[in-house]
Amino acid sequence: MYLMLGTIALEPIDVTDFSEIQAARFAEHQVLKGKPRLQAMGESLAELNLSVRLHHKIGGVERRYQALLAAKAKQDALALIWGRGKFKGNFVITDIHSNTLFTDKYGNVLCRELTINLKEYVGELKNNLLGAALNIGKGSLLGSILPPEFFAGMNAAKEALTKGIDLYNQGKRIVDEVQNTIAIMKQFSQDPATALAYLPSVLGNLDGALGSFSELTGMSELFNGVRSVLPVVSEFSQEVAEIQSGLMAIQSDFQQGSSGSDWSEWFPSANRTMSEVAESFDFLAPRVAEMTAWIVLRNDDEVNNDTDRA
Incomplete structure (x- = not known):
């Protein structure tokens, strides 16, 4: 947990x-x-x-x-x-x-x-980060952004969004580890032989991260049901695609390193791309927080509705 x-x-x-x-x-x-x-x-x-x-x-x-x-x-x-x-x-x-x-x-x-x-x-x-999302409509996000006709069809979209955020967080944790390892490797720029010992770890983690973000990118159409009421979902999908592209570029660079290419031919490029990916995560942080808040408040709304019916 x-x-x-x-x-x-x-x-x-x-x-x-x-x-x-x-x-x-x-x-x-x-x-x-x-x-x-x-x-x-x-x-x-x-x-x-x-x-x-x-x-x-x-x-x-x-x-x-x-x-x-x-x-x-x-x-x-x-x-x-x-x-x-x-x-x-x-x-x-x-x-x-x-x-x-x-x-x-x-x-x-x-x-x-x-x-x-x-x-x-x-x-x-x-x-x-959650302030705007949680303070709309006197503390009820749903009360202010969801027209009544949308309530009946939101469960499938909510489940897809929940899975999407889980995949995002799972992938981000792995990317954080990749970023940490790249930072360690950078310390050995004058000793590439030592830095290269980290290659298998980075490549393995990149495979795991790409698995999460590839699956997440493939779910884009499942989010269509909430785009009209939660516009940040569109920005989220676009930026996730950019992250996936960046990770693929980093993977390609590190594969060059594992094939024996000179350090200067691939590591600086991978390091720059990693910085761009980190910026994408920073950009997404408030958007993911708003999406998470939407899910939380929708869950609470469903519980309250069940209680009212009882």
Whole structure:
């Protein structure tokens, strides 16, 4: 199981390593005789404590760690999505405790375990990736963008979109690992023989990533049912095709390297293309967040409808 804090993928160390505090506030008024009287003052902000892991198999460890530190430093409110799309709310990071578990022989961190303390954020959202999607229509995305005639035919499109996002996240995690490995290889530009030892790993991961993005590209027509109510789907499909093309170019470059071509003939090109692919992922982050929010809110809407009928 995984969770998302903003756009940062995290892996819980154990599903039981999670604590939550929900509290109410009361004012205590002293009286001349007897016990004090309590006056309800409202609810306190929820507090969460998570034990999570950053593993290089899921994505770049240092990149995600620095993103968490940056969010804490800026006091950014981040959307927390748990498991397969349950929106828990918006939270700020109050504390991060980190332990490095292991590194590679060059000192690159391959796994960190973190304890993250979060506090609920209530108020205006400025740059939150899910903010726009979750705040349309007084908190109901569906209430503002879906005409009534669309509700009956949305389940198939929602399922396709859910699978598409799963494939995207799966492929992105593998690409993050490829990017991390390329960054390590770049450190050995003056020692290509050492860098070439990483070739089999990169080529294997590229095969896996291309499998995910090829399947995702083939699903484009299945998203037609939601394009009119969720325009970002069209941008998503176009950018995914660009990512697939970029990964194929990187694969071709690395195959040249495995065939004995000179380092200068293929690695700089692969490195440039990897940077372009990374930019595509940055471009897609808010769009994927909006799509995820749409799915989450549609699930909640269906649950509410079932409850109302009961």
